[in-house]
Structure formats: structure tokens, C-alpha cells
Amino acid sequence: MADSAAKRETDSAETDELSPKVKRAKADNENGGGEAGEEPESGVILSGFKTSAVLRDSAREKNIFIHGKFADQDAVVILEKTPIREDTLAELFSGSKLKLDMRNDIYSTYRLQAPPHLNEIKATVVCPATEKHVKKYQCQDSFLVEETEKDYESITLPYIQKQSFSVQWVYNILEKKAEAGRIVYEDPDPEVGFVLLPDFKWDQKQVDDLYLIAITHQKNIKSLRDLTSEHLPLLQNIFQKGKEAILQRYNLPASKLRVYLHYQPSYYHLHIHFNKLGYEVPGCGVERAHLLADVIQNIQSDPDYYKTRTLYFPLRADDGLLGKFKEAGRL
Numbered sequence: 659m660a661d662s663a664a665k666r667e668t669d670s671a672e673t674d675e676l677s678p679k680v681k682r683a684k685a686d687n688e689n690g691g692g693e694a695g696e697e698p699e700s701g702v703i704l705s706g707f708k709t710s711a712v713l714r715d716s717a718r719e720k721n722i723f724i725h726g727k728f729a730d731q732d733a734v735v736i737l738e739k740t741p742i743r744e745d746t747l748a749e750l751f752s753g754s755k756l757k758l759d760m761r762n763d764i765y766s767t768y769r770l771q772a773p774p775h776l777n778e779i780k781a782t783v784v785c786p787a788t789e790k791h792v793k794k795y796q797c798q799d800s801f802l803v804e805e806t807e808k809d810y811e812s813i814t815l816p817y818i819q820k821q822s823f824s825v826q827w828v829y830n831i832l833e834k835k836a837e838a839g840r841i842v843y844e845d846p847d848p849e850v851g852f853v854l855l856p857d858f859k860w861d862q863k864q865v866d867d868l869y870l871i872a873i874t875h876q877k878n879i880k881s882l883r884d885l886t887s888e889h890l891p892l893l894q895n896i897f898q899k900g901k902e903a904i905l906q907r908y909n910l911p912a913s914k915l916r917v918y919l920h921y922q923p924s925y926y927h928l929h930i931h932f933n934k935l936g937y938e939v940p941g942c943g944v945e946r947a948h949l950l951a952d953v954i955q956n957i958q959s960d961p962d963y964y965k966t967r968t969l970y971f972p973l974r975a976d977d978g979l980l981g982k983f984k985e986a987g988r989l
């Protein structure tokens with residue numbers, strides 16, 4: 659995120675054009691960001707949070723991941739400084755106080771105290787958080803795993819059937835019980851349909867870090883491994899309509915998008931990630947991200963490509979699945 663100001667500068671003409679659309683997305687968010695039909699939750703809930711450990715923090719990314727408790731419930735709180743938007747600069751310059759830190763020749767540094775609404779921190783709360791959530795956010799070494807078709811059936815599949823994260827949040831989205839006001843596009847078809855909405859990592863304030871996810875209405879596709887030629891119409895539909903919806907809403911053409919699936923994902927209900935190209939988000943590296951365009955072509959040339967191929971992916975040191983690969987002598 660540290661380089662986003664530079665990115666905005668390079669893309670400023672485009673961003674200017676996009677602003678009203680992003681503002682509309684933001685207004686939609688504000689009007690419908692909570693449970694369907696309810697006001698988004700607010701208030702002082704964080705005052706009751708008791709910190710037990712910092713799981714990870716980054717001065718460069720300006721974020722901190724904290725494990726703690728609300729009363730007796732485990733929770734993870736993520737705090738992240740948001741990018742400085744070009745359209746707020748005039749107000750930032752006119753409405754802030756400056757305190758001089760040092761001056762030397764032509765150089766001077768200051769502490770700038772911005773008006774509170776221009777100095778917000780994005781806060782994400784996971785509560786109650788499971789041990790798996792805590793591990794997910796902890797800074798950890800990772801190891802590259804080689805998973806054959808047989809490994810998937812004998813190690814990975816039994817493990818994910820028992821151990822994976824709940825996908826209740828996904829069903830809430832599909833059934834309009836949560837985030838209904840944030841939906842950017844929906845194709846309601848039960849076979850090839852999907853819901854496209856902002857990923858909760860994106861605050862929707864600028865297009866530079868655009869991040870949307872498309873969630874399939876079909877509930878029985880766990881991941882990339884399940885995809886065969888029977889899913890081509892679904893994948894092509896998401897690819898085509900997702901790109902069109904993003905062009906319409908954010909004025910961002912397909913040539914500016916990175917559209918991909920994770921393997922392994924954290925949540926085993928098929929979903930596709932849409933990022934603005936150039937936004938270096940964790941998980942978009944070659945060891946975990948599979949471009950949707952490649953996935954479609956691979957299945958076109960071999961209907962069982964993803965069922966039969968050896969797939970490679972990173973697992974963190976304390977991931978239970980890594981333990982299973984070790985037990986099986988596969989690492």
C-alpha cells in the first residue's frame with residue numbers, strides 16, 4: 659500500500675474519471691453495508707477489546723493484526739491505515755494542523771494532524787475467532803507442497819472435509835442475509851450464476867486497490883480441484899459478466915484486471931478474485947494464484963486437467979494440512 663500514492667499519480671487521469679463511480683459504490687456500501695435492511699454496526703465496541711498478542715504487523719503496509727478477547731470470546735482485530743486519496747488533498751491541505759519536526763536547508767518534515775474524517779483506520783473484526791483464524795493471521799514460515807491426484811484424495815480431501823473454515827458468511831451473501839447492499843452484480847441462475855461484491859479487504863474508496871470476489875450460486879464446488887469441463891459455462895459466465903460489471907461500475911477495462919482463483923483457498927466454496935492489475939495483494943503470487951483465463955484454457959484442452967494434475971501450493975508452518983503431508987511422508 660505504501661506505493662499507492664505513486665500508482666495514483668501514474669493513473670491519475672483514469673482515477674479522476676472513475677471517482678464518481680467509486681463514490682457511488684461507497685454510498686451503496688454506507689447504505690447497505692450491514693445485514694440486509696439494517697444500519698451498519700458502529701459505536702464503541704472496540705473499547706471492550708482486550709489485547710493478548712500481536713499476531714503480525716508491518717510498518718510498510720501500515721497494518722497490525724491483533725489477537726484478543728471481547729468478554730470471554732476470542733477475537734482477531736485488524737487495523738489498517740487507508741490510502742490518501744487525491745480527491746481529498748485540497749481539504750487535507752486546508753483543514754490540517756502542521757507541527758514542525760525538523761528543518762535543514764531546503765528540507766523540512768512535519769507531523770500533519772488531519773481532520774478526523776480524513777484520517778480513518780479500516781478495522782476488521784473476526785469474533786468469535788477460531789484457533790484457525792488466529793493462525794491464518796500469524797506471521798509464519800511457509801513451505802511449498804506438491805499434491806498429486808492421489809495426495810488430494812487421501813490427504814487433502816479428508817482434511818478439508820473435517821477442518822475447513824465455515825462458509826456461513828458465503829451462504830449469508832448468497833441468501834441476502836448479509837452484505838446485500840454491497841452487491842455489484844448478480845446472475846441468479848442456479849447453474850452458471852454468481853454474486854459479485856467487494857471483498858472485505860477493500861474499503862472501496864479508491865480503484866487503485868480494487869478487490870472484488872465472485873461467489874458461485876452452486877454450492878458443491880469446493881475449489882479448483884473440482885473443476886472439469888462441465889463447469890466451463892460457469893467459469894466463462896463469471897469471467898465475461900464479472901469483467902462487464904466492473905467496466906460498467908468502476909470504468910476499469912479487462913486489461914486492468916487480475917482475475918484468479920486460489921489453490922488452496924481458505925474457504926471451500928468456489929469463488930474468483932478480481933483485483934486491479936498492479937495492486938500487489940497477498941496471495942496473488944504464482945505459488946497460489948491461478949489465472950481464470952488459464953484455468954479455462956487448461957480445462958478446454960483437458961477436461962480433467964485439475965482433477966489429475968500435480969498442483970503446488972504453499973502451506974504455513976502450523977497448518978494442520980502441512981502436518982498431514984508430513985505424516986504421509988510427502989514432505
Ligand code: M7G
Nearest residue numbers: 827855856857858859871920922923924925941
Ligand atoms: P480465499 O481464496 O478463500 O482465501 O479467499 P484467503 O482469505 O486466504 O485469500 C476468500 C476471500 O474472501 C478473501 O479475499 C477474503 O478477504 C474474502 N472474505 C472473507 N470473508 C470472511 C469475507 C466476508 O465476510 N465478506 C466479504 N465480502 N469478503 C470476505
